[in-house]
Amino acid sequence: MSHTQDRVPLKARKVSFSWEDTPLHWVPGDPFTTHTINVLHLLLPAGERWFVHVYKQVLPYIRDERLREDVIGFIGQEATHSQAHDEVLPHLREQGLDPTPYTAQVDWFFEKLLGDRTLPPGKARKWWLMERVALIAAIEHYTAFLGNWVLNAEELDRRGADPTMLDLLRWHGAEEVEHRSVAFELFMHVDGNYRRRARTWASAFATLVFLWQRGTRFFMENDPTLVDGKASFKEFYVRGRRGLLPTTGDMARSIPRYLSRSYHPSQEGSTAQAVAYLASSPAAMAAEKGSS
Numbered sequence: 315m316s317h318t319q320d321r322v323p324l325k326a327r328k329v330s331f332s333w334e335d336t337p338l339h340w341v342p343g344d345p346f347t348t349h350t351i352n353v354l355h356l357l358l359p360a361g362e363r364w365f366v367h368v369y370k371q372v373l374p375y376i377r378d379e380r381l382r383e384d385v386i387g388f389i390g391q392e393a394t395h396s397q398a399h400d401e402v403l404p405h406l407r408e409q410g411l412d413p414t415p416y417t418a419q420v421d422w423f424f425e426k427l428l429g430d431r432t433l434p435p436g437k438a439r440k441w442w443l444m445e446r447v448a449l450i451a452a453i454e455h456y457t458a459f460l461g462n463w464v465l466n467a468e469e470l471d472r473r474g475a476d477p478t479m480l481d482l483l484r485w486h487g488a489e490e491v492e493h494r495s496v497a498f499e500l501f502m503h504v505d506g507n508y509r510r511r512a513r514t515w516a517s518a519f520a521t522l523v524f525l526w527q528r529g530t531r532f533f534m535e536n537d538p539t540l541v542d543g544k545a546s547f548k549e550f551y552v553r554g555r556r557g558l559l560p561t562t563g564d565m566a567r568s569i570p571r572y573l574s575r576s577y578h579p580s581q582e583g584s585t586a587q588a589v590a591y592l593a594s595s596p597a598a599m600a601a602e603k604g605s606s
């Protein structure tokens with residue numbers, strides 16, 4: 315099946331953000347929503363660096379020029395995302411919320427546990443590479459899900475969320491929607507084994523839920539303005555109902571979609587909406603001006 319109708323050439327937009335006017339609770343009066351979304355700044359710098367690291371190793375296995383171009387575009391976008399989220403961390407530190415204890419663990423997780431391992435060239439090394447390519451495809455199902463969610467999360471605007479943070483999230487979210495098919499198509503091209511897809515989905519999903527709830531708890535407990543900051547599933551559920559976070563129902567429904575044999579990421583989100591946001595994003599427009 316061809317999905318080329320939705321294809322746009324992928325380019326990295328060299329965005330930059332200045333954080334001095336962004337308050338600690340950038341969703342006003344709602345530290346829980348703020349910190350749940352802030353977990354992105356903890357996971358993505360190391361996570362997206364790891365995507366780039368793995369994809370550079372898989373390039374020699376690609377026998378399709380169009381896909382190779384997409385993967386190279388994807389690498390450029392993910393490297394920029396990683397850096398943009400990393401640049402939020404000093405701002406959190408200045409506001410008394412030092413993320414280092416948590417990011418040190420995340421770095422270990424991606425660099426050591428999911429790193430190259432000392433495998434001899436041959437079958438074992440290829441197996442581990444394919445396993446990671448499949449993991450990235452599963453994770454990208456969720457980055458596209460979240461990207462699509464944030465592009466449509468109008469409740470954040472109504473609550474007066476900080477415009478710079480919203481632009482970071484939506485610029486990133488739009489690029490996630492824009493490149494949402496690349497990781498899956500790459501996996502199908504180099505391997506495509508269904509059991510591997512299902513197995514790595516389970517690992518990716520369980521790990522994301524684990525790291526996310528831990529990250530939210532870390533922020534809530536270390537927020538210097540909160541006396542007894544806590545995170546709970548109930549808080550998450552309630553924010554979902556209010557449109558401030560993804561709903562648990564939408565998250566549950568996304569599972570069988572990825573595991574369906576007819577899944578293709580082009581069925582998720584809207585390229586037209588992503589491209590329209592990127593054409594009006596303050597950061598993307600400034601990047602465009604700077605590069606022309």
Ligand SMILES: [Fe+2]
Pocket residue numbers: 362391392395396457486490
């Ligand atoms: Fe990304």
Ligand SMILES: [Fe+2]
Pocket residue numbers: 392454457489490493
């Ligand atoms: Fe991505």
